[in-house]
Amino acid sequence: MGLAFVGPYVVLMLAFGIIPAVYAVALAFSRADGGFAGLDNFVRVITDFRFLPAVQHVAVYLVLWLVMLTVLVVVLALVLHAVTTRWVSRALRLLYYLPGALAGASAVLLWLFVLNPDAGPAGPLLKAMGFETFAQTIQPGNLSLVFAVIAFWTGAGQWVIVMYGALNNIPTEVMEAARIDGANPVQIALRIQLPLLRKWIAYMAVLALAAGTQLFVEPTLLSQASTGVVPNDYSVNQLAYQYAFNLSDFNGAAAIAVLLLVVSVALSAVFVLRGGLFDTEEP
Amino acid sequence: MTLTRSARRRLVPVSLVLVGLALAACASPAGRTSEQAGPRGFTEAEQVAGSPITVWVDASRVTAVDAFTAANPDVKVQVETYDGSANGSDSFKTKISLLDRAGSGWPDVVFSTQNNDAAWASVGAGGQQPFAAVLNKGLVKDDLLSGFTKGSLDPCTVDGAVYCLRNDLAQDVLWYDRSLMDQFGYKLPTTWEEYTELGERVAREHPGYITGAAGDPFTPEIFFWPSKCGASGVVGPRAMTVNTTSPQCQRAAQLVDRGVQGGWMTDLSVFSPEFVQKYTGKVLMMPGPAWFAGAIFNNEASLNVPAGRIGAAAPLPWAGEEPATGNVGGGTWFVSSHSKNLDAATRFVDFVTTADDYQVAKAPGYPAYAPAADKWIAGQERSGYYATDLSALTVAAPQVWSGWGAPAFSQEAVWARTMQPLITSRQPLEQALGTWGQAIVDQAKVNGYTVQ
Structure with a gap:
């Protein structure tokens, strides 16, 4: 019976996860004509002049996004949980969730307007910050932050709801005991709620990291909208795409994909171990 | 995720097919050489007379397709619009690269707003022959080629072979x-x-x-x-x-x-x-x-x-x-070397680059084909703008x-x-x-x- 439940997932994971990954590893160590290439493909992509900037872009973006996501999502969830008026709480949950209902590409298209000081609702704010035109808003130095904000806007709401659910799972006796002991809301948050949320936060960080290292849709659309000022090889994944479909170098593309896989698995491992995600004993 | 029993059964053969595809892709052949070239300068696919041609154009060039179909109702044309590779998006190259990988599905005719496509389309990639058909070795008539403004076919020419026809000049x-x-x-x-x-x-x-x-x-x-x-x-x-x-x-x-x-x-x-x-x-x-x-x-x-x-x-x-x-761009028309209807594809590019019905009557830019350019200028001047x-x-x-x-x-x-x-x-x-x-x-x- 257990097999029947796991079976479909295993099949899908093999078809769309494991087999492509094995294929990528095989490609990464092969030459275009099929022979064994050793580390040639890796050397070629790492010495490419576009590789280090792309890594740097994604790294800065990840740091900004993960910090923003963790801090703000937890704070928002705690605030939401503290709201006791029913309709306010419901309205807020819907509001947080709404942006996430827009699929990736359409959310970015929406942001093309938001980032335009002449067209978007945030125009006065952007102008106050010294951005007069769309081209100025998306200057290279601002991009990591811009992408982090877009990702936060589209992705954070769902996590606020998830965290809210997790907070509801904390037994009321524990909370009550803390209150009777004289803890104020801040102390409850820091001493009771946060430690009990640790697994959830780690879970969020792992999934956000996996999505973040694959940054692709946002810079690709922004590249087209900015007629190339945002380069089409801004992120590591985009560079892999350029290798595959512009230079017809699928082996180089696979090498980048494998590097990306290794790095994100390593980083995920850190979160999983530090976050105690796989600990099975009851708290 | 929940799946019904029948859905699960169907997934097994699907995954087997995927494994097969992955293995087949591992064994892709090495790039072909030009030694196998046919009489008209490239290896031709088996021709199917009367088969429909697929044409990729940017939004502005849809009128060219309309003009062609109006004048040639016997040719079946399927239009697909794309961004025309504008502003260096390289989408023409990217899409062809993907089709080269798949080994099928190429369009018959492609319009590009860029001048730099002949440089890659004249070279085979991913084990496939070059995408662009050679036009000056029998496909397009010499007297038509010689009508293009001097130098206008330079971006289309690699080692003496012409791989595209220029739509307009952008001097x-x-x-x-x-x-x-x-x-x-x-x-x-x-x-x-x-x-x-x-x-x-x-x-x-x-x-x-x-x-x-x-x-x-x-x-x-x-x-x-x-x-x-x-x-x-x-x-x-x-x-x-x-x-x-x-x-x-x-x-x-x-x-x-x-x-x-x-x-x-x-x-x-x-x-x-x-x-x-x-x-x-x-x-x-x-x-x-x-x-x-x-x-x-x-x-x-x-x-x-x-x-x-x-x-x-x-x-x-x-x-x-x-x-x-x-010069800022000036579009180019390519015929696919994989086309199953080279006759119709060639008629199409001949028409859209030289015919008065399009280049003089409808084209927004200065025609590269000199006789059309003179008439186009006269028409623009007559417009009184x-x-x-x-x-x-x-x-x-x-x-x-x-x-x-x-x-x-x-x-x-x-x-x-x-x-x-x-x-x-x-x-x-x-x-x-x-x-x-x-x-x-x-x-x-x-x-x-x-x-x-």
Whole structure:
């Protein structure tokens, strides 16, 4: 019976996860004509002049996004949980969730307007910050932050709801005991709620990291909208795409994909171990 | 996720097929050589008479397809619109690369807004033969080929073989608003030096008016190419020369720097809503390609300048030099070497590049096919829109400086990422010429060029 439940997932994971990954590893160590290439493909992509900037872009973006996501999502969830008026709480949950209902590409298209000081609702704010035109808003130095904000806007709401659910799972006796002991809301948050949320936060960080290292849709659309000022090889994944479909170098593309896989698995491992995600004993 | 029993059963064969595909892809053959070429210069697919042809065009060229189907109702044409590879998006190359990988599904005819596609389409990739069919070895008749304006097929020609037909020329001229010039009492400049002086005078006397635009990725093709800046020398199928620090490049950089910093050149893209909002009625002069007329001046969605005001002057020389000009795109038509109906595909490209029904009656740009160009000019002049005759375009057509070639990558994309942000943030280009050159060299090398 257990097999029947796991079976479909295993099949899908093999078809769309494991087999492509094995294929990528095989490609990464092969030459275009099929022979064994050793580390040639890796050397070629790492010495490419576009590789280090792309890594740097994604790294800065990840740091900004993960910090923003963790801090703000937890704070928002705690605030939401503290709201006791029913309709306010419901309205807020819907509001947080709404942006996430827009699929990736359409959310970015929406942001093309938001980032335009002449067209978007945030125009006065952007102008106050010294951005007069769309081209100025998306200057290279601002991009990591811009992408982090877009990702936060589209992705954070769902996590606020998830965290809210997790907070509801904390037994009321524990909370009550803390209150009777004289803890104020801040102390409850820091001493009771946060430690009990640790697994959830780690879970969020792992999934956000996996999505973040694959940054692709946002810079690709922004590249087209900015007629190339945002380069089409801004992120590591985009560079892999350029290798595959512009230079017809699928082996180089696979090498980048494998590097990306290794790095994100390593980083995920850190979160999983530090976050105690796989600990099975009851708290 | 929950799946029904039957869905699960279906997934097993699907995954087996995927494994099979993965293995098949592992064993892709090595690139084919031209030794197997057929009588017309390439290996032809088995022909199926009367089969429909698939045509990729950008939105503006749908009228070309309509004109063809109206005149040739017997040919079945399937149209697919895409971005035309505009602004260095390279989508033509990307899509073909994917189809090369798949080994099927190629379109029969493709329109590209760029000039740099023959450089890659003439070379096989991913184990497939070159995408572009050779046109000058039997497919397109010689007398038709010889009708194209001199030099216009250069971007299509690799090692003597012609791989595409040029749709339109995009030679730069000096567009100007004659009514405004008269009103302000200005005389047309005759050299780039006079142009600079006049620009600075405009900034002093009529601030808010502009005499040029430097906010698009094709800025180097308007200011650096006519200055004979050697940023894009293509000397062989995979060999380039790049020199971006020559005096010719420096004077062009100084010109743009002075213009943008002096406020008499805009740093906005001429296609941006901000440009239209800010400069409608305020463009005094604008050096730029032939298609500026239809795309910017005589376009309701853009500046929408009323009839009788816009004139065209011949390209400006630098003082003491022969006039030279640049070129901003000008579309190209490709026939696929994989086409199952080469006859219909060839008829299609012949028609859209030369027939009066399209090139004279409907085309927005200056036709590359010389007989059509003369009639097109006459038609434009008859329209009564222009304040001058359009002889400047005819003068400019053969003046395009031949030292700026079309490599397999987009020069516009390199400019957009390295130099455009400097213009936007008002930093001088002159100090960044070396960086620009290095970016071109880097891009050339990853595309397999040797740079001398």
